[in-house]
Amino acid sequence: MDTKNIKYTPLSEQRFIDPAILASVLDATNTGVVITDNLLPDNPIIYCNAAFEEMCGYDHDEIIGHNCRFLQDKDRSQESRFKIAQAIKDGENCVVEIRNYTKDGRLFHNELYLSPVKDAAGNVTHFIGIQNDVSLRKKAEQTLQMNFKEIERQVIDRTRMLKESEEYLSSIVETIRESLLVMDKDYTVLSANNHFLNTFKVSINDTKGKLLYDLGNGQWNIPELRLMMEEILPTNNPVLDYEVEHEFPHIGRKLMLLNAHRVELEGQFKDRILLAIEDITERKAVEQRKDDFLSIASHELKTPLTTVVGYVQMMQRLMPENSSEKFRSVVEKTGTYVARLNQLLKELMDVSRIQSGNIELHMDYFDFDKMVRETIDGLQTAAPGHRIVVKGKPVHQCYGDESNLVQVINNLISNAIKYSPDSKEVEIHISRVSSFIKFSVRDYGLGIKEDDLKKVFERFYRVGDIQKNYPGMGIGLYICDQIIKNHKGTLWVESELGEGSVFSFTLPVNPDKKAAYGD
Amino acid sequence: MGIKKVMVCDDDRGILDLIELIMEDAGFSVISEINSLNAISRIEKEKPDLLILDIWMPVLSGDQVLKSIKDSSSIVNLPVIMYSASTEGEVIAKAAGADDYIAKPFDLDELIGKVNKWMV
Numbered sequence: 001m002d003t004k005n006i007k008y009t010p011l012s013e014q015r016f017i018d019p020a021i022l023a024s025v026l027d028a029t030n031t032g033v034v035i036t037d038n039l040l041p042d043n044p045i046i047y048c049n050a051a052f053e054e055m056c057g058y059d060h061d062e063i064i065g066h067n068c069r070f071l072q073d074k075d076r077s078q079e080s081r082f083k084i085a086q087a088i089k090d091g092e093n094c095v096v097e098i099r100n101y102t103k104d105g106r107l108f109h110n111e112l113y114l115s116p117v118k119d120a121a122g123n124v125t126h127f128i129g130i131q132n133d134v135s136l137r138k139k140a141e142q143t144l145q146m147n148f149k150e151i152e153r154q155v156i157d158r159t160r161m162l163k164e165s166e167e168y169l170s171s172i173v174e175t176i177r178e179s180l181l182v183m184d185k186d187y188t189v190l191s192a193n194n195h196f197l198n199t200f201k202v203s204i205n206d207t208k209g210k211l212l213y214d215l216g217n218g219q220w221n222i223p224e225l226r227l228m229m230e231e232i233l234p235t236n237n238p239v240l241d242y243e244v245e246h247e248f249p250h251i252g253r254k255l256m257l258l259n260a261h262r263v264e265l266e267g268q269f270k271d272r273i274l275l276a277i278e279d280i281t282e283r284k285a286v287e288q289r290k291d292d293f294l295s296i297a298s299h300e301l302k303t304p305l306t307t308v309v310g311y312v313q314m315m316q317r318l319m320p321e322n323s324s325e326k327f328r329s330v331v332e333k334t335g336t337y338v339a340r341l342n343q344l345l346k347e348l349m350d351v352s353r354i355q356s357g358n359i360e361l362h363m364d365y366f367d368f369d370k371m372v373r374e375t376i377d378g379l380q381t382a383a384p385g386h387r388i389v390v391k392g393k394p395v396h397q398c399y400g401d402e403s404n405l406v407q408v409i410n411n412l413i414s415n416a417i418k419y420s421p422d423s424k425e426v427e428i429h430i431s432r433v434s435s436f437i438k439f440s441v442r443d444y445g446l447g448i449k450e451d452d453l454k455k456v457f458e459r460f461y462r463v464g465d466i467q468k469n470y471p472g473m474g475i476g477l478y479i480c481d482q483i484i485k486n487h488k489g490t491l492w493v494e495s496e497l498g499e500g501s502v503f504s505f506t507l508p509v510n511p512d513k514k515a516a517y518g519d
Numbered sequence: 520m521g522i523k524k525v526m527v528c529d530d531d532r533g534i535l536d537l538i539e540l541i542m543e544d545a546g547f548s549v550i551s552e553i554n555s556l557n558a559i560s561r562i563e564k565e566k567p568d569l570l571i572l573d574i575w576m577p578v579l580s581g582d583q584v585l586k587s588i589k590d591s592s593s594i595v596n597l598p599v600i601m602y603s604a605s606t607e608g609e610v611i612a613k614a615a616g617a618d619d620y621i622a623k624p625f626d627l628d629e630l631i632g633k634v635n636k637w638m639v
Contacts, residue, residue, distance in 0.1 A: 302604035306624035307533035313627040314540055342624055353606065360610070 027051070032131035034068065038116075038124050042067045043088070046126075055110075055133050057103035068129065071110070073101035084114060091116045091124040097134065109138040179277040182263070185233055187212040190272070199279060201250040212275070219246050225258065232262050233271055243280070255281045295352040301345055305338075312338050347475050350407075351459060354482045361401040361486055368398035368437060372430060375409045383417045385424070392430040395437045400487050400507060408480045408491075412441045412503045415476065420445025420500065433506065436489070440504040448495040456493060457481040480505075487511065523638055526550045526567035528558045528584065530576040538571060538630075545631045555579040559587050562594055569638055574603040574611055582615035589616060598637035 026033050032052030036043045044065045053060055056071060072081065080098035087094035093115050100110040111134045117126035173180055179196035183189050192207045200216065212229070213221040228239045239260040247253050257278040264270040312335045319328065376388050398405075416426045420443040427442040448456060448463065455461045462474040477491075484491040484505045495501035525547045527538045535551045542549045552561045555576045562570065570588075574581035581601055588594050601612040604623035612620040619633050 299604060302623060303531050304533060306604065307531070307537050309624035310534075310537040310541065310627065314537070314544065317544065317627065349604075349606075360607070 023049075030054075032056075032110075032129075032133075034063075034129040034131065035117075036068065036127045036129070038088070038127055043127070052131060055102075055108070055131060056100065057106075062103075071100040072098065073105070075099050075101065080112075084112070087114055088116075088124075088127060091118065097138075108133050108135045110134070179279075181207075181212070181275040181277070183212055183273045183275065185271040185273075187229065187273070189215070196277065199251070199277070200248065216249050219248055220244075229260060229273070229275075232260055232273055236262055238262070253281075254279055255284050291352065291355040294348065294355065298345055298348040298352055302349070305342060305345060309338055309342060347479065350479045351475050354479065361404065363399060363401055365397050365399050366402045367396065369394045369396065369430070371398075371402055371406060372409060372428070372439070375406050376413065376428065379410065379413050379417070386417050386420070387425050388413065388428060389425060390428045390430065392428075393432065395430055395432050395509075398437055398507060398509070399511060401483075404483045405487075405507075408483050408505065409439070411476045411480050412505075415503070416441045416443035416445070416501070419443060423500070432509070435509050436506040437509060438504060438506050440502055442500065442502045444500040446501075447497040447499050448493065448501055449497055453493055453495060457491070522546070522548045523569070524548045524550065524565065524567045525569050525571060525634060526552065526562060526565060527571045528552045528555055528561075528576075528581070529573040530555065531573070534573070541627060541630060542571075542634070545634070547634070555581070555584050558584045559591065559594075562588070562597065563591075567597070569634060570597055570599045571634070572599055572601050572617070574601055574608050575605070582611050585615045585617060600633055600637065 026049040029049070030051045032055045033047070033049040034045050034052055035047035037046045044067060045063055048060060048063050053063070056063075058070075069076070069081075072078065078099055080096040083094055083096050084098070093113075095114075096112050098110050098112055100108055102108060111132045113130040115128045115130075116124045117128060119125050173193045174195075176193070177195065179199050180193045181189055181196060182191045189207050189210055189212060192204060196202075197204060197207065202216070207215060213226065222244060225239070225242060225244065228237075228242065231237050232239065239258060242258040244256045244258055245253065246256070257280045258275065259278075260273055260275045263272045263274045312331070315331050316335065319331065372390070376390065380388050413426060413428070420426065423444040425444065427440075429438075429440040429442070431438050452463045456463065457477050457480075458474075459478045460474045461478075481491045484507070487507050488511045489505055489507040491503070491505040493501055493503050523546075525542045527535055527542070527549060528551075529535045529538070530553060532553060535553055539549045539551050550561065550565050550567060552558055556579050558572075558579075572581045572584060576584075581603075585599055585601070588597060588599065598618045600619045600621060601615070601617040602608070602621045602623055602625060603611070606622075608622065609620045618637050621630055621633060
């Protein structure tokens with residue numbers, strides 16, 4: 001506002017304003033105005049303007065002559081009332097906020113300015129009350145206050161939750177039986193859990209703030225690991241199950257399994273690397289002992305079994321001409337079961353050899369068709385109830401370990417016969433597919449449940465409901481799979497429960513001879 | 520010609536007895552030796568026509584016995600058939616210079632067949 005343009009009316013002139021005009025002025029404002037006469041008993045109201053009537057809902061006639069206290073209705077013990085009483089008594093100004101009630105009982109917050117009017121002698125003759133309904137403001141203030149309290153409460157809650165979740169996380173990190181390191185993008189260690197410190201017998205000061213590759217005697221400074229670690233952030237490819245064998249300071253030679261992932265917590269950090277280190281030295285040793293046990297046990301069993309097999313054969317040979325049928329049958333059955341025991345032991349020894357990686361392949365060129373034919377001939381004699389049908393085209397030469405492949409084909413066809421007791425036919429299909437020989441065996445037997453399909457190639461896996469009716473250790477297909485893998489081929493199965501199964505394998509026609517000896 | 524003499528050397532009494540039985544039944548005379556350390560002196564003394572030799576034996580293994588035979592000037596033209604239960608056996612036997620190899624547990628006819636094949 002431009003103050004220069006305001007024209008002040010001299011006080012002397014104000015005194016002569018017509019009271020009617022003044023009354024209109026008072027009625028025109030939306031501020032409630034009340035005048036009480038303090039010379040009369042109980043300070044009655046002698047004037048109120050329209051805004052006051054509007055504010056409290058009472059008519060002019062219901063107001064005039066009353067003490068102001070009707071505005072508080074029954075809410076009498078407010079502190080504001082005592083302030084007012086004091087001001088009136090002392091004849092002084094006061095400003096209070098007081099809870100008032102309209103005629104129909106609605107609460108409103110009244111901001112009240114009280115001013116005494118004094119005569120020439122200084123006695124209080126009247127009080128003027130200027131009133132504003134501040135309910136809205138009050139309400140806004142209260143809402144604000146409540147919001148503020150709510151926010152405060154939420155902040156406390158969140159802080160507590162954060163603290164709890166941090167404690168929760170930290171208790172997990174500290175409880176876990178695995179060493180954990182968190183690094184920034186430059187492989188500087190940001191934190192290490194207690195398991196790490198205990199495992200490697202280092203202090204947090206030896207670790208935190210140091211470069212991963214500088215830790216210990218540079219024990220993690222392995223070019224291959226470094227390459228993989230450096231790929232984590234740009235490609236998001238984790239390092240999975242990487243084995244490190246190393247002479248660690250303080251703890252000696254250990255085999256560690258490493259897993260590393262990029263970690264990110266939105267709004268907090270990104271591009272960090274979590275490295276989990278697991279000491280698998282003991283586990284590997286236990287596995288080794290188990291494999292050794294398998295190997296030793298099967299070899300130890302082999303010698304007495306050889307003797308038994310031999311003696312049974314001698315019994316058959318030395319059988320007197322006039323032996324009873326019963327006796328002959330007993331000897332024959334003994335032979336059958338000893339042969340089965342021998343087969344099982346042979347399989348166990350195969351597993352043991354595969355475990356120890358002691359599979360030696362004697363690779364050479366041989367006639368695949370002839371090998372299949374001869375294998376089938378042997379099986380056909382043993383299983384006259386099934387007809388083994390060969391389809392497809394001859395593939396001629398194959399490069400591989402013939403006796404191993406005979407074992408695979410024998411196993412697959414025997415399984416096909418074993419698991420299709422109610423059908424008459426087993427179908428073999430031989431073909432050349434691109435640079436591979438493909439061999440398939442189809443049966444129309446029990447079939448395999450989808451859940452079991454992948455697992456049938458696992459060591460010692462047996463399909464549950466098959467177990468009772470079909471004996472075996474669950475290693476035949478495992479051995480087949482390993483043999484085919486050693487030949488750089490693949491073995492797989494397609495099956496439908498109740499419809500039968502198709503087991504197929506492929507063999508590269510001209511494998512890299514060196515590679516085939518690998519693994 | 521008289522009865523051919525087969526010598527068997529194995530640290531396992533059961534196998535030794537079995538092979539003895541098989542060979543006798545097949546019409547050979549048999550000498551068995553359970554201690555491979557005595558093998559060479561027994562061969563020199565008994566002069567068998569053929570040796571059936573286990574590979575895995577304590578102290579002195581079959582391939583070591585065979586090496587001594589090869590090195591010996593007094594033992595000549597003795598056919599040796601080795602056997603073992605392990606799959607590496609065949610490789611070891613060939614490397615050591617055995618005339619033939621048979622895997623445990625052996626088939627009677629196969630064993631007798633091999634003995635007849637190599638019997639001079």
